[in-house]
Every structure is written in structure tokens, then in C-alpha cells.
Amino acid sequence: MSSRLKDKAVIITGGTKGIGKGIAYMAAAEGAKVAISGRNEADGRRVVDELESRYGAEALFVQGDISRETACRRLVGETVQRFGRLDGLVNNAGIFPRGTILDTSEDMYESIFAVNMKAPFFCCKYAIEAMQQNGGGSIVHMGSTHGYKGSPNLAAYACSKGALRTLSRHIAAHYARQQIRSNWVTVGWVASEGEIELHESMGATLEELQERAKTNVPSGRMQTAEDMAYGVIYLLSDESNQVTGSELAISGGLNI
Secondary structure, eight states: OOOOTTTOEETTTTTTTTHHHHHHHHHHHOOOOEEESSSSSHHHHHHHHHHHHHHOOOEEEEETTTTTTHHHHHHHHHHHHSOOOOOOOOOOOOOOOOBBBSSOOHHHHHHHHHHEEEEEEEEHHHHHHHHEEEETEEEEEEEOOOGGOOOOBHHHHHHHHHHHHHHHHHHHHHHHTTTEEEEEEOOOEEEEEEEEHHHHHOOOOOHHHHHHHHHOOOOOOOOOOHHHHHHHHHHGGGGGGGOSSOOEESTTTTTT
């Protein structure tokens, strides 16, 4: 790896597993100081240990439920206290319970929006304040092909991602003058731990999912956390300093 994020301090929400962990590893390999958030302390400590031992990175885990505004404020505050600044935020944490609009309960709806929309909103609030202090920064929102209309059994999830897409464009439009950039990544069908666990609970193996992808994904395969990380690193780096309000599709053509 090179040093495309050398000395940049970045936060990755939901960084203890799946896509978030993959982004954290690549950010560290590119020279970033990395803060990750999550609810599971053991998982968080394990990732931090790996970031420090494997990449020699300065790393921080902040435990908390970022569906609460106070946790978002603490995440940004502890990151700035540790690293002295904030240059990047990756809104990656998300949940995706299945449910059509007809069988989505109020509790399911509220839990999905709390994690997928409320958390990014308030993480952005405090990240923007911190970025204003050091002349700008980059915010990356991990979206989804479902953010445009969604499949029938992901109604609330699709709506939460559509709202996240609006948040990305709102920040891009109103904070560009302060050199704060905001971009959205259209995530495809990723073979993450959560996705695999969900389908295994419904009786499908990873091998069966990969076979489905050969037919259903134009590129012929599921995407990986590494695929996502390559795009995110670009958006966090100075190489994309004129890129804001964009939608980068890393979906193997699923968004077409």
C-alpha cells in the first residue's frame, strides 16, 4: 500500500466487522489514524489490536450505541481528543431486518431508522463541527442499491437508505465552501458476515449465494469488503478533493 491517507484521522462507524472492518484495515494500511465504533467491546478491541500490530497504525475503539445522539458526540469527541483532528467520517453502521411495508412493525421501522439514518445524521453534525476547525474533511455514506426503490421485503431499509442519500447531497450542497465533502457509495451485494449469517438462517449457504450471484449480478459475482474499501479510500483521500455530491456505484452493475 501507499500512504494516501497519511496522518489523516478517520472515523468508521460499525468498524468491528464486515465492510467497516475492511475499510478500517485499508485506511490503516494507507497511513490513517483510525477510530472505529461498535457495540461489542471484545470485537472492537480485537480490531484495534490488529490495526496496531499489522499496520503500525494509531487506532481507537469507542464503544457505544450511535443511535443515541450522545454516543455520536462522544465518538467524535474522543477521536479528536486522541488524534487532535478529524479528517474523515465513514457512515457505515447499518441494520437490515426483512419486512414488506405491510408487515413492518413500528418497532422495526424505528430501530432501522435509528441506526441507518439518525446515527449518520448526528455523527455528521459533530463531524462537521470538528472538520470546520481544521479546514475541511470528507464524509462517506455507505448506501445501497436499495436506496433507490428497494426490494419488496426491505421496505423500511430502502427508505432509510434513500434518506441517507438525501443527507449526503444536503451536506455536499451546503458545506462545499468550507471544503467539507460528502459522497455516497452505492453498495452492491456484499458477502459480509451479516449477509452470510442472515441467509444461513434462512437455509442458504455461501456457496449457494455465490452461485446465485453468477446469474443475478451483471459482473458475475458478489462484492467484497475490499471492493468497497478501495472506493472509500479514494473518497477519503486528497485525490478526490473536487469530488462531492457524487454517487459511486460499487455494485457489479446491480444498480443499472
